[in-house]
Amino acid sequence: MRRYFLIAIPYVWLLALFLVPFAIVLKISLSDAAIARPPYFPQFDWAEGIAAFLAELDFENFVWLTEDDLYWKAYLSSLKIAVISTFFTLLAGYPIAYGMARAPAEWRPTLMMLVILPFWTSFLIRVYAWMGILSNEGFLNQFLMWTGVISEPLTILNTNSAVYIGIVYTYLPFMILPIYSALERLDGSLIEAAEDLGCSRLSAFWLVTVPLSKNGIIAGSFLVFIPVLGEFVIPSLLGGSDTLMIGKVLWEEFFSNRDWPVASAVAVVLLLLLVVPIVLFQRNQQKQQEAEQ
Amino acid sequence: MNRMSWFNAVSLTLGFAFLYIPMVILVIFSFNESKLVTVWAGFSTKWYGELLQNDAFLNAAWVTLKVAVFSSTLATVLGTIAAYVLVRGGRFMGRTLFSGMIYAPLVMPEVITGLSLLLLFIGIGLDRGVFTIVLAHTTFSMCYVSVVVSSRLVTFDRSLEEAALDLGCSASEAFRLVTLPIIAPAVISGWLLAFTLSLDDLVIASFTSGPSATTLPIKIFSAVRLGVSPEINALSTIMISIVTVGVITASLVTKHQVAKQKREEMEAVRS
Known part of the structure; x- marks a missing residue:
C-alpha cells in the first residue's frame, strides 16, 4: 500500500504538470482562434458531450x-x-x-x-x-x-x-x-x-x-x-x-x-x-x- | 611528442581564452566610470551602488531566490522519490510511461514546456505568480534531480539495505539510516542543479509568471533587449562571483571528502 502511495506522488505530479499540459497544447492546436478569453474555440464543455467537442476540432492550423x-x-x-x-x-x-x-x-x-x-x-x-x-x-x-x-x-x-x-x-x-x-x-x-x-x-x-x-x-x-x-x-x-x-x-x-x-x-x-x-x-x-x- | 604537446597547449589556451574572455570583459567593464560600456573612462563602483538602489531589480532578485529555494527543495523530494521508485520499485503498471515522463522534460524545448504549462494554468483558472513559477520549475527540475539520484542508486550495493532490513529495521528506517546517507551527495548535487536551473530560467518563467511576479532573468532580458548597460554588467559580475565561489568551494569539499574516505579505507585495510 505504501509502495503505491510512493509511486503515486511523482507519477501524479508528472501526469498533471507534464502530460496533461501537453494534451492541452495538442487540443488547442486543433482549435480555431477566437476573439475571446481564452482566445480559442471550442471550449471544452461537459454538457455538450465529447463527440460534439471533437467534431469542432480540425487541422486548419497545420x-x-x-x-x-x-x-x-x-x-x-x-x-x-x-x-x-x-x-x-x-x-x-x-x-x-x-x-x-x-x-x-x-x-x-x-x-x-x-x-x-x-x-x-x-x-x-x-x-x-x-x-x-x-x-x-x-x-x-x-x-x-x-x-x-x-x-x-x-x-x-x-x-x-x-x-x-x-x-x-x-x-x-x-x-x-x-x-x-x-x-x-x-x-x-x-x-x-x-x-x-x-x-x-x-x-x-x-x-x-x-x-x-x-x-x-x-x-x-x-x-x-x-x-x-x-x-x-x-x-x-x-x-x-x-x-x-x-x-x-x-x-x-x-x-x-x-x-x-x-x-x-x-x-x-x-x-x-x-x-x-x-x-x-x-x-x-x-x-x-x-x-x- | 613535442609537436603534439605544442598543439595541445595552443588548443587549450585558445579554448579557455574563448570561454573566459567574454566574462572577464564583462567583469572589468562593470567597474567602468562611463555609461558607455565599450569605452573605458576610469575605475568606479558607482554602478553597484545604483544597482543596490534599484528596487525593481532587488524585488526581482528576491522573487527569484524564493522561487529557486522552494522549487529546488520540492524538486529534490519528488525527484528522489521518483528515482527510488524507478530503480528499486520493481515492475508496476505504467512504468514505461513514468520513465518516459522523467526523461522527456530533459530534451523538451523550453518554449514548449512553458507554453503547455501556461495553457494548463489558464485552463484551470490559476492566477499566475510565484506559485505557478514554482510549480513549473519543480516539474522540469525534478527530472534532472531524478536522473542524478538514480545514477547513484544504480551503482550502490543493495545488500546494505537488505542487511538493515534483516537486522530489524523497518523499510522507512532502512531508507533513512542506510540509503539516504549513502545517496546524500547525489541528492545534494541534485538540489544544487535544480537551484541553478531555477535561478537561470528565462523562458519557462516568462510563460508562467504573471504581472505580480517578475524574476531576475525576465528583468535582465527586458533590460538587455534595449542594449548593453553598465548596471547589468555589475549585476552579472555579482552573479558570476557567487557561482565561482560556490563551484570552487563545492569542488574543494568533495576533494577533501574523497581524500578522507581513501584514508579511512587504507586504515581499515591496515588494521
Whole structure:
C-alpha cells in the first residue's frame, strides 16, 4: 500500500504538470482562434458531450503552417542553424577535449572545473556578454581596427554570424565533456601500436583516435543539436530581424500575435521534428551502455 | 611528442581564452566610470551602488531566490522519490510511461514546456505568480534531480539495505539510516542543479509568471533587449562571483571528502 502511495506522488505530479499540459497544447492546436478569453474555440464543455467537442476540432492550423512560407522557412532555417552550429561546436570542442585528455593527470580536475564553471553561470549573462563584444563599436571591432585588419567596423551583432558565435560559445561545454570522457578512457598504447606499425601521427589520429571517440562525438553533437533547434534566447538577443528560428517564431506568435492555436501547432510540429534526433540519441546511449557492461 | 604537446597547449589556451574572455570583459567593464560600456573612462563602483538602489531589480532578485529555494527543495523530494521508485520499485503498471515522463522534460524545448504549462494554468483558472513559477520549475527540475539520484542508486550495493532490513529495521528506517546517507551527495548535487536551473530560467518563467511576479532573468532580458548597460554588467559580475565561489568551494569539499574516505579505507585495510 505504501509502495503505491510512493509511486503515486511523482507519477501524479508528472501526469498533471507534464502530460496533461501537453494534451492541452495538442487540443488547442486543433482549435480555431477566437476573439475571446481564452482566445480559442471550442471550449471544452461537459454538457455538450465529447463527440460534439471533437467534431469542432480540425487541422486548419497545420494546413495554415504549410501554406505560409514563414513557418517553412523558420523550420528549415532552425535546422540549418542547428546543423552548422553543431559542426562548429564540434570543431572547436574536439581539440579542447583532446588537449584536456592529454594534459598531465594532476591538471585534469582543474581543467574539468574550468569547463563546468561556465555551465553553472547564467546562460542569459553568457549570451549578453557577447552583445558588448560584437556590436559595431564593440571590443572585437575595436581590436580589429586597432590591429589594422579592417578600417570600417564589421556588422556582426544582429546577424546570423552572431547567432553562430553565441551558440558555439554557450553549448561548448556540452560538446567537450562527452568527448573528453571518451578520450580519457582511450588506451594510449593503441596509438603507439599504430605508429609502430607505420602510421603517421596524423593517420593514427584519424584511424584510431577518432573512431574510438565516436560515441563521445555522437553524444556531444546530439546534446548541442537538440536544444539548439528550439533555442529562443540566442536568436532574440544576438540575431537580427531576418534570423528565423522556430523557438522565436513560437514566442512571437504567442506573445505578440496572441494566436494561441497557431503557436500550439508550431509547438506540435517542433516536437515532431525533435522525435527523430531524440530517438537516435537514446539508441546511441543504450548501445554505449550495453557495450560497457 | 613535442609537436603534439605544442598543439595541445595552443588548443587549450585558445579554448579557455574563448570561454573566459567574454566574462572577464564583462567583469572589468562593470567597474567602468562611463555609461558607455565599450569605452573605458576610469575605475568606479558607482554602478553597484545604483544597482543596490534599484528596487525593481532587488524585488526581482528576491522573487527569484524564493522561487529557486522552494522549487529546488520540492524538486529534490519528488525527484528522489521518483528515482527510488524507478530503480528499486520493481515492475508496476505504467512504468514505461513514468520513465518516459522523467526523461522527456530533459530534451523538451523550453518554449514548449512553458507554453503547455501556461495553457494548463489558464485552463484551470490559476492566477499566475510565484506559485505557478514554482510549480513549473519543480516539474522540469525534478527530472534532472531524478536522473542524478538514480545514477547513484544504480551503482550502490543493495545488500546494505537488505542487511538493515534483516537486522530489524523497518523499510522507512532502512531508507533513512542506510540509503539516504549513502545517496546524500547525489541528492545534494541534485538540489544544487535544480537551484541553478531555477535561478537561470528565462523562458519557462516568462510563460508562467504573471504581472505580480517578475524574476531576475525576465528583468535582465527586458533590460538587455534595449542594449548593453553598465548596471547589468555589475549585476552579472555579482552573479558570476557567487557561482565561482560556490563551484570552487563545492569542488574543494568533495576533494577533501574523497581524500578522507581513501584514508579511512587504507586504515581499515591496515588494521
